[in-house]
Amino acid sequence: MITGGPPESAGAPEVEMTRVVVVSGGGSGIGSAVAGEFAAEEAHLVLTGRREQVLRETAGRLTAAHPGLPEPLTVAADLSSAGGARRVADEVAARFDRVDVVVANAGGNPAAHGGEAIPEGLERTAWAWSENFRVNTLTAVLLTEALKDRLASPGGRVVLISSIAALRGSGTGSYAASKAALHPYAFDLARELGPRGITVNVVAPGYIRDTEFFSGGLAAERERALIEQTSTGRAGTPADVADAVRWLAAPGAGQVTAQIIQVNGGAERGR
Numbered sequence: 001m002i003t004g005g006p007p008e009s010a011g012a013p014e015v016e017m018t019r020v021v022v023v024s025g026g027g028s029g030i031g032s033a034v035a036g037e038f039a040a041e042e043a044h045l046v047l048t049g050r051r052e053q054v055l056r057e058t059a060g061r062l063t064a065a066h067p068g069l070p071e072p073l074t075v076a077a078d079l080s081s082a083g084g085a086r087r088v089a090d091e092v093a094a095r096f097d098r099v100d101v102v103v104a105n106a107g108g109n110p111a112a113h114g115g116e117a118i119p120e121g122l123e124r125t126a127w128a129w130s131e132n133f134r135v136n137t138l139t140a141v142l143l144t145e146a147l148k149d150r151l152a153s154p155g156g157r158v159v160l161i162s163s164i165a166a167l168r169g170s171g172t173g174s175y176a177a178s179k180a181a182l183h184p185y186a187f188d189l190a191r192e193l194g195p196r197g198i199t200v201n202v203v204a205p206g207y208i209r210d211t212e213f214f215s216g217g218l219a220a221e222r223e224r225a226l227i228e229q230t231s232t233g234r235a236g237t238p239a240d241v242a243d244a245v246r247w248l249a250a251p252g253a254g255q256v257t258a259q260i261i262q263v264n265g266g267a268e269r270g271r
């Protein structure tokens with residue numbers, strides 16, 4: 001439950017409300033930590049991702065940690081397809097009359113998860129660019145578009161998870177570009193939804209430890225190099241990102257919209 005309301009209700013008594021919060025990629029890493037933030041306010045959680053078992057395990061862990069939490073709704077769907085995103089929206093609509101917060105967090109690095117399916121040469125370039133746009137851009141855009149008409153008005157919140165790579169490149173271009181595509185989408189959506197009292201923001205994390213992003217782990221030397229780029233001298237955690245998302249989703253953040261919030265220990269500036 002969260003107390004408060006948008007500025008439009010200033011002067012009215014504060015009300016307690018149970019928010020409906022949709023988190024994509026909510027079963028692991030950053031998404032799981034984001035779900036934990038909203039579990040602490042006993043929100044109605046909707047966790048979506050492709051692996052039902054992973055979603056159920058996270059829902060079970062959150063329910064055990066927060067006895068007052070309403071049972072989370074888990075919806076297994078591939079959000080890079082219109083059908084997958086529509087199914088999530090349909091299940092949400094069947095259970096709730098509105099959505100308060102959408103956290104479009106699903107995404108990843110296809111090269112780390114592609115296995116032997118990754119082709120060579122120019123075909124590899126074509127594969128990497130189309131896969132990254134599918135996994136990182138489409139998953140966020142389709143889910144958001146599927147849910148935007150149901151967003152609480154006023155007071156709805158959209159947060160898209162991008163990356164430091166979108167601001168400075170990622171070495172291969174395709175992952176960075178697929179995340180950067182979310183930025184102008186967020187700016188346009190903020191203009192579209194602003195009159196309804198809904199904010200749209202982007203959180204761009206730097207290197208975050210303890211996720212499934214780097215399938216099989218990150219070489220110690222590479223991790224050291226990433227940490228050395230920070231001013232804080234440490235890797236980011238899923239909780240660092242989740243805390244920024246919680247702040248952007250708070251009722252008091254109603255005037256913060258169309259922004260890119262970086263959570264990277266200063267790494268974008270370098271050392």
Ligand SMILES: NC(=O)c1ccc[n+]([C@@H]2O[C@H](COP(=O)([O-])OP(=O)(O)OC[C@H]3O[C@@H](n4cnc5c(N)ncnc54)[C@H](OP(=O)(O)O)[C@@H]3O)[C@@H](O)[C@H]2O)c1
Nearest residue numbers: 025028029030049050051078079106107108208211212213
């Ligand atoms: N870790 C980092 O250093 C870092 C840095 C910057 C940005 N990010 C971004 O942070 C976000 C969360 O990643 P993470 O680091 O927490 O890694 P993660 O643990 O691998 O989480 C990614 C989540 O996205 C889901 N997902 C992937 N493709 C999907 C699809 N087509 N449809 C539905 N769900 C899908 C995955 O679940 P399923 O596999 O079950 O579908 C998984 O739960 C990603 O967008 C990532 O690009 C991560």
